[in-house]
Amino acid sequence: MQESKRQKQIAQLVQEELSSVFQRMGYNVIEGGMISIAAVKMTPDLLEAKVYLSMFKIASPNEMLERIKERMGEIKKALGLRVGKQLRRMPELSFFLDDTLDYVFKMEELFKKIKEDDENIKGNNNNK
Incomplete structure (x- = not known):
């Protein structure tokens, strides 16, 4: 079922404000890495x-x-x-967890491997 206009508006609002909350709590840059809110999906009743965290x-x-879930009360209050x-x-x-980036990296690796295999096959055919 497609999201309504209101669902999208609320999801956008929650995503923006949650990003600010994460930034203030120090979750956007942590332990040498980064966390961002990739997407927010609302149920039709908006409850x-x-x-999705990237x-x-x-x-x-x-x-x-799990650490973020442990601080759920604090995050929800701030939001x-x-x-x-x-x-x-x-x-x-x-x-x-949003695994879109992992998927993209895996696809890039597969494409690289296919290209290398293709070049190896062409190189072997030219040597004959």
């Missing part, structure tokens, strides 16, 4: 927000995700202070 150069993304005037009810937050 749940699925937050982690770059973080040694253990799953551990970091509530920022969006409270615009929303009737604060949505429940669920955090997930």
Whole structure:
């Protein structure tokens, strides 16, 4: 089912404000890596927000995700202070790892390998 205009607006608002909250809490640059909010998806009733986190150069993304979940109350409170005037009810937050970057890197590696294999085959055919 396609997202409504209101779902997209609220998702955008939550994403922007959550990015600010993460920046203030020091989560945007941590342990030599970076964390960003890749996307936010809202349920049709606007009571749940699925937050997808992109982690770059973080040694253990799953551990970091757990650390963020442990501070959920603090994060939700800070977000509530920022969006409270615009929303009737604060949505429940669920955090997930966004693996889009991993997928892109894997695809790039596959394309490189295919290109190398292709060049090796052409090189072997020219030697005959």
